[in-house]
Amino acid sequence: MNLTILGCYAATPRTLTNPTSQVLEIKNRMFLIDCGEGTQVQLRKNKIRFSKINHVFISHLHGDHVYGLIGLISTFSLLGRKNDLHIHGPKGIKEMMLVQLKLSASWTTYNLYFHELEGNESQIVFEDDKVIVRTIPLKHRVYTNGYLFEEKPAERKLHIGKVEDYGIDTCYYQKIKNGSDITLEDGRIVPNSELTFDPPAPKSYAFCSDTLYSEDILPVINNVDVLYHESTFLDTEEYLCEKTMHSTAKQAAAIAKKANAKHLLLGHFSTRYDSIELFKEEAQTVFENVELADDGKFFEF
Template sequence: MNLTILGCYAATPRTITNPTSQVLEMKNQMFLIDCGEGTQVQLRKHKIKFSRINHVFISHLHGDHFYGLIGLISTFSLLSRQNDLHVYGPKGIKEVTLLQLKLSGSWTSYNLYFHELDSKESQIVFEDDKVVVSTIPLKHRVYTNGYLFQEKTGDRKLNLNAVMNHNIDTCYYNKIKSGSDMTMEDGTVIPNEELTFDPIAPKSYAFCSDTVYDETIVTLIRDVDVLYHESTFLEADEQYCEMTMHCTAKQAAKIALLANAKHLVLGHYSTRYGSIEPFKEEAKTVFENVELADDGKVFEF
């Protein structure tokens, strides 16, 4: 599970920082999460293949989280894209995107599907045989969702020495990997546990930006492997949180602690601060395994 941070700063882009956008690679699939201004430039800069992005998840309709979407959609057409593109986001994402395409006469060369969301309850928005994605309802100034990405448990791993010692034909391998015991010709039953190893534990990733401090999300992200949580302010500026509906680094750490997360990645920093190191220092007073997101940083979990 790899996470590439394309941008992780709040409000406005600068020459040295970019607004929110990131790429999650999970089970050989690539998901784009939020799409602030400059996203496609960052994709090129970090040599991420455009063609591998088939699903885009937008948290909310504030500009620093989706103003790069129309440019990316247009560029896909210029690159003669053929694969379908699915966009998940709040109700209104389809209208604002299609209006721009209509007025510019820039229709896509590929199928563009919108999955608009308006539920205030968690719901599954994407699922295939390897990954399931659910919403994490957040509390912000406009309708907002985070997203929980969860790997599905894979097949068990063959113990090749064991199956060869029992002279088991290869035609039974898939059945064994799916968890079945093996019945031999003489009626002997070999338990699956003797023929396989446990599958790799499935990983999970929770993206939570933007939101005020909200403990109700804890049950949705319990035991998550990696939690990305917004940390717009430091504790000294906590008075701005209620007005802007954002969090401090310490509040993000409290959520990670309550959720029993394995790792916490901080992001969405206000550009008022000259350094992001104090965010980590503040969060570590509450939660130990803290990482700082930064533009261009790649995490491997």
Template sequence: MNLTILGCYAATPRTLTNPTSQVLEMKNRMFLIDCGEGTQVQLRKNKLRFSKINHVFISHLHGDHYYGLIGLVSTFSLLNRKTDLHIYGPKGTKEITLLQLKLSNSWTGYNLYFHELESKEPEVVFEDDKVIVSTIPLKHRVYTNGFLFREKPGERKLDINAVQAHGIHTAYYQKIKNGSDITLDDGRVIPNSELTFDPPAPKSYAFCSDTIYDESIVPLIKDVDVVYHESTFLDSEAHLCEKTMHTTAKQAATIAKMANVKQLILGHFSTRYNSIEPFREEAQTIFENVLLADDGKVFEL
């Protein structure tokens, strides 16, 4: 599970900083999360394959989180994409995108599927045999969701020495890996636990941006491996949070501690600050395992 930060700064892009966008690679799937201005350029800089992106998740319709979407959709057409593209975002995402395609007469040569979100309760928005994605309702100035990505449990690992010791035919190997006990020819039942090892623990990743400090999300991200949480301001500017509906580094750390997450990644930094290191310092007064996002940074989770 790898996370590539394409952009992690608030509001407008600058020469050396980009608005929010990131790529999560999980179980050989590549998910694009938010698509701020310049996302496709950042994809190229980070040498990420456009063709592997089949699912785009948009948290909310503020420009620094989706202004790069129409450019990416159009570039896919120029690259002669044929694979379906699924876009998950607030109601209005489809209207905005199709209007731009219509007025520029730039219809795609591939299928675009929009999954528009309106629920203020958590809901599953994507699921296949390996990964499940659900929303994390957030409190911001417009309708906003975070997203929780979870690996599904893998099949059990065969203990080849134990299987061979019992003389079990290879035809039963897949059944054993699926969790079944085995009955031998003499009637003895061999428990699955004696024939297999536990698979690696499923990993999980939560994306929480943008939001005011909100303890209601704690049960939704409880015990998650890695949480990316916005930290627009330092504590010295906490008075701005209520007006803008954003969070401080300390508040993000408090959420991480309450949820007992393993790792916290801070991002969505206001561009008013000359350095992002103070965000780590403030957060670590509350929660120890803190990392800082930055454009181009890759986390091996």
């Protein structure tokens, strides 16, 4: 499970910092999460192939999370894209994109599908044989969702030595990998645990963009491997959280601790502070395993 941070700062783009956007690679699927201004430039800088992005997940319609999307959609057409592109996001995102395509006469060379969200409960928004994606309802000034990306459990690994010792025919291999016990010709039952190894534990990644501190999300993200949680402010500016509906680094750490997360990744930093290291220092007073997002940073989990 790999994560590339394209941008992770709050509000406006600057010469050295970019608004929110990141790419998650999980089970050979590549997902673009949020698409602030400059996203396609950051994709190029980080050598990420545009053609591998078939699903985009937008948390909410504030500019620093979505204003790069229309440019990316247009560039895909200029590059002659043919693959379908699926946009998952709040109700209104379809109108937001189509009016720009219409007025600029820039219809796409590929099929563009919008999956608009408006529910306030967690729901499945993407699923295939390897990965499942659910929404994480958040509390912000406009309708907002985070996203939980989960690997589906892999099939079990054959203990080929044991299988051959019992003389089990290859036609039963898939059945064994699916978890079944095997009955031999003499009637003996060989338990699956003797014929297989446990597969790697499935990994999970929770993306929680702009949100007020809310323990309502805990049932959705419980035991998550990696939690990305916004940390716009430090504790000294906690008084701004209620007004702006953002969180502090310490509050993000509290959520990670209560969710029993393995890793906490902080982002969406306000640029009022001299160093983002201050966010890590503050969060680690509550939760130890903290990393800082930063533009161009790559994580392998």
